[in-house]
Amino acid sequence: xxxxxxxxxxxxxxGLWFIATLVFILSRSIGDxxxxxxxxxSGVDAREIMAAKLGLDRxxxxxxxxxxGQLVRLDLGDSxxxxxxxxxxxxxxxxxxxxxxxxxxxxxxxxxxPLGVLGAVYRDSAIDWIAKVLAFLGQSMPPFWSGIxxxxxxxxxxxxxxxxxxxxWTSYILPGFTLxxxxxxxxxxxxxxxxxxxLDSDYVVMARAKGLPEAVVIGKxxxxxxxxxxxxxxxxxxxxxxxxxxxxxxxxxxPGIGTSAVQSVVRRDFPVIQGVVxxxxxxxxxxNLFVDxxxxxxxPRIKYTP
Amino acid sequence: xxxxNIEDDILLRVEGLKTYFFQRNAVLKAVDGVSFTVAQGEAxxxxxxxxxxxxMTCLSLMRLVPQPGARIVEGEIWFKDENLLDITEHEMxxxxxxxxxxxxxxxxxxxxxxxxxxEQVAEPVRLHLKERGQQAMNRVLDALRAVRIxxxxxxxxxxxxxxxxxxxxxVVAAMGLTTQPELLIADxxxxxxxxxxxxxxxxxxxELQQDSGTSVIWVTHDLGIVAQMCDRVNVMYxxxxxxxxxxxxxxxxxxxxxxxALLDSVPLMGARxxxxxxxxxxxxxxxxxxxxxxxxxxxxxxxxxxxxxxxxRTSLGGQDFVHCWLTEEGR
Numbered sequence: 001x002x003x004x005x006x007x008x009x010x011x012x013x014x015g016l017w018f019i020a021t022l023v024f025i026l027s028r029s030i031g032d033x034x035x036x037x038x039x040x041x042s043g044v045d046a047r048e049i050m051a052a053k054l055g056l057d058r059x060x061x062x063x064x065x066x067x068x069g070q071l072v073r074l075d076l077g078d079s080x081x082x083x084x085x086x087x088x089x090x091x092x093x094x095x096x097x098x099x100x101x102x103x104x105x106x107x108x109x110x111x112x113x114p115l116g117v118l119g120a121v122y123r124d125s126a127i128d129w130i131a132k133v134l135a136f137l138g139q140s141m142p143p144f145w146s147g148i149x150x151x152x153x154x155x156x157x158x159x160x161x162x163x164x165x166x167x168x169w170t171s172y173i174l175p176g177f178t179l180x181x182x183x184x185x186x187x188x189x190x191x192x193x194x195x196x197x198x199l200d201s202d203y204v205v206m207a208r209a210k211g212l213p214e215a216v217v218i219g220k221x222x223x224x225x226x227x228x229x230x231x232x233x234x235x236x237x238x239x240x241x242x243x244x245x246x247x248x249x250x251x252x253x254x255p256g257i258g259t260s261a262v263q264s265v266v267r268r269d270f271p272v273i274q275g276v277v278x279x280x281x282x283x284x285x286x287x288n289l290f291v292d293x294x295x296x297x298x299x300p301r302i303k304y305t306p
Numbered sequence: 307x308x309x310x311n312i313e314d315d316i317l318l319r320v321e322g323l324k325t326y327f328f329q330r331n332a333v334l335k336a337v338d339g340v341s342f343t344v345a346q347g348e349a350x351x352x353x354x355x356x357x358x359x360x361x362m363t364c365l366s367l368m369r370l371v372p373q374p375g376a377r378i379v380e381g382e383i384w385f386k387d388e389n390l391l392d393i394t395e396h397e398m399x400x401x402x403x404x405x406x407x408x409x410x411x412x413x414x415x416x417x418x419x420x421x422x423x424x425e426q427v428a429e430p431v432r433l434h435l436k437e438r439g440q441q442a443m444n445r446v447l448d449a450l451r452a453v454r455i456x457x458x459x460x461x462x463x464x465x466x467x468x469x470x471x472x473x474x475x476x477v478v479a480a481m482g483l484t485t486q487p488e489l490l491i492a493d494x495x496x497x498x499x500x501x502x503x504x505x506x507x508x509x510x511x512x513e514l515q516q517d518s519g520t521s522v523i524w525v526t527h528d529l530g531i532v533a534q535m536c537d538r539v540n541v542m543y544x545x546x547x548x549x550x551x552x553x554x555x556x557x558x559x560x561x562x563x564x565x566x567a568l569l570d571s572v573p574l575m576g577a578r579x580x581x582x583x584x585x586x587x588x589x590x591x592x593x594x595x596x597x598x599x600x601x602x603x604x605x606x607x608x609x610x611x612x613x614x615x616x617x618x619r620t621s622l623g624g625q626d627f628v629h630c631w632l633t634e635e636g637r
Contacts, residue, residue: 123374200372202415208370210403210430210481224420299420300465 004302005293012289019281023274024067028060076278077271079264086275089260094279096166097249097256100179101241103172107180108187108237116191117226120199121218131188138185143244147178147251164253175252179244183237190233195226228299235291242280316384317488317521318344318367323381325359325366327592334592336362336376338545343625344489349515349522351532351553353568354542355589360525361411363542364491367523368408369398385489404434406489407482412498413474417466423450424462427481434485449480453510472503479511486518493525508534529572533557538625541565544590544600551626561628563605599631607632 051057054077055066070076076086115131122128141149154174155163162171198204199222207221208214242258249258257276264272296302321341327334337359344350352360365371366378369390383390385405390398407430410416418426427446431437437445443462450458453476466474475495482490492511496504512535515522524535532539532553539556541549541564549562560566570583587604590596596603602612609631617631 202410202412203418205365205370206408206410206416206478206481207418207429208402209368209408211399211401211433212403212429213399221418221421225418300422301419301467 001296004296008289008292012285015285016282019278019285020068020071021064023277023281024064027270027274071278076275079269079272081264081267081269081272086271089272090257090275090279093255093257093260096254097245097258100172100175100245100249100254100256101238103176104180104183104241104244105234105238107177108184111180112184112187112191116188117195117218117223119188119192120195120226123196128192131192135185135188138181138183141182142247143178143182144247144251146181147175147248150174150178151251164251166255175248175254178251179241179248182244183240187230187233187237191226191230194229195222198222198226201225224298228295231291231295231298235288238287239284242283315346316343317346317348317386319382319384320363320367321382321384323363323366323383324379325362325371325376326379327376329375332593335545335595336592337366340381340542340545340547342540342547342550344521344523346488347515347519347521348538349524349536351536351539352523352525352542353527353529353532353539355527357589357592358542359545360542361493364408364493364523364525367491368402368406369395370402400434403430403482403487404485405487406491407485407487408491408493409475409478409482409495411494413471413478413495414498416478417474419466422463422465423469423477427477427484430481430485445484446480449484450477452483452514453477453480455480472499472507475499475507476510479507479514483514483518483520487520489521489523490515491523491525494527496531497526511535529568541568544595545592546600546629548601548630549628551622551628552624555622555626561622561633562601562630563607563632564601567604599629611635 048057055063058066074087076090078085079089111134115127115134118125119128119131151163151174154161161174163174165171199218204217204222207217212221245254245256245258246261247258248254249256250262253259257279260272261276263269264276320343323337323340324335325337327336340359340363342350342352352363354360362371362376367383367390369378371378378391381391385401390401417423424443424446427449428442431442431445435442435445446462447458450461455461455473455476461469466477469477479495490511495511496507499507508531511522514520522535524532526532536553539551539553540547541556541562543564549556549560549565551561556565557569560569564585567583567585571585573582585604590600590603596613598611598613598615599605599608599617602608605612611631617629617634619627619629620634621627622633
């Protein structure tokens with residue numbers, strides 16, 4: 001178990017290093033950053049001063065080592081548009097994005113687990129149909145549209161919830177639900193189908209043959225096995241939250257990383273874009289690491305296999 | 307409730323049991339009017355080819371037929387003086403795992419992969435015997451020792467994937483036997499084990515049965531196992547019992563051509579035979595069971611009458627009987 005976790009942490013570090021290298025290569029292959037950072041009609045001098053400031057006049061390997069060295073010290077450079085350190089921008093904005101992602105995940109789980117389980121246990125019942133319709137809608141509607149519709153309905157027409165911005169806990173409901181809905185759709189289907197497979201298995205018949213009440217048969221013997229594929233899916237889903245947050249934060253004027261990603265693209269603020277990509281990438285890797293460790297805790301068959 | 311079984315030592319009496327599968331445009335009669343009895347401490351065989359309704363009969367006894375799809379439509383299952391088809395689901399749960407237990411065919415799939423062996427064997431103990439903690443664990447250890455699992459203290463915390471097929475089936479047996487049930491249903495428990503492990507397992511169950519006086523229903527397609535394990539045997543074909551008798555009697559004088567055919571297809575050590583006997587044709591498809599006696603298309607001695615009407619029950623003395631026109635006409 002410890003060996004497995006150690007190996008997975010090693011893999012995660014390797015992944016982080018890979019992302020950093022990719023960002024380094026990409027940022028230098030799209031064009032001359034000095035060119036990008038300087039005004040279009042500025043002369044050669046301005047470009048050279050910018051290149052020297054960014055260290056682009058040094059040999060590539062030197063640049064690379066310096067880049068990694070700064071990264072290890074969490075120094076991502078300064079924003080070109082306002083000179084604030086990128087790390088500071090990201091640290092300020094990260095909590096908003098993460099809490100929103102968390103709220104979305106809670107929404108997705110709170111709806112998909114019971115709906116998926118009940119849908120599998122009571123096949124073709126009313127609850128199964130409700131789950132199917134909710135999943136269908138969630139998967140077909142893009143969040144920029146469903147978000148606006150939810151704003152119109154709950155904020156404008158019924159005036160129940162704030163339309164945008166980050167404030168009290170009520171301001172989390174609409175963006176969280178919008179972000180979670182699409183994810184919930186896939187999860188309901190997955191929970192239902194994986195639960196149905198498990199319910200047909202011999203060990204579930206054996207659990208019933210022991211005389212265990214149905215709630216224990218389903219809650220203890222079936223659910224834990226049915227959750228294994230759901231857990232794998234959750235790790236992918238959290239990545240989807242990162243992508244989704246770019247859209248959803250924009251719709252709800254949410255002061256998170258997604259919003260600064262859009263702003264920095266508009267302003268061609270290269271260091272900030274780099275920082276956002278590195279943060280999203282690292283977050284994805286950390287989530288995968290966490291899920292793999294959780295997997296080993298839930299399923300005793302998982303062992304260290306290099 | 308009528309007190310049906312009190313006068314003799316009958317533990318289980320199944321009467322006219324019918325379990326059907328309801329499909330979109332067909333009704334499959336998996337169990338079609340099965341009647342048999344099991345006495346206290348008796349081992350009764352249920353023999354037949356795949357698809358003859360053996361497993362569905364067993365699941366019906368525990369009221370665990372697959373849902374949705376299958377339903378017990380008719381019959382009585384008297385366990386001592388209670389009809390299991392009359393009681394509530396809650397009352398039924400007190401039977402399962404306490405007074406009757408089941409060992410299923412495939413030890414690879416009948417244990418839950420994510421819980422330790424100790425946890426799984428302890429469940430019926432905690433549930434039915436209301437024992438907790440060390441007391442429950444001691445009982446689990448005793449059960450694992452009884453099925454001869456070496457080093458049970460260490461094995462207790464291990465998971466199913468750390469056990470071999472034969473050992474897993476012993477764990478399943480231990481799970482069923484910890485609560486000392488009155489009836490053990492063994493649904494082809496040795497089919498997926500190799501021959502030497504199979505012999506060990508059979509011997510083990512035989513000994514446990516003799517020690518505890520548990521009644522056993524042995525489901526198998528192997529008449530060799532029946533000869534070794536059972537006192538009585540019921541031969542099933544297409545959802546019905548076609549012949550029932552004491553094992554010795556059936557081996558000596560099989561009445562039904564199907565029973566004869568089954569016996570002929572058991573390979574005998576030392577017998578000089580060029581080719582192993584096999585029954586022609588396939589077991590009938592439950593969607594289209596032939597009219598009359600369902601065995602007639604494969605029966606070497608089929609008469610016109612067999613194609614028209616299902617033969618009545620012909621008593622062969624005691625509880626023995628056969629459903630065959632040959633015997634019926636012969637007397």
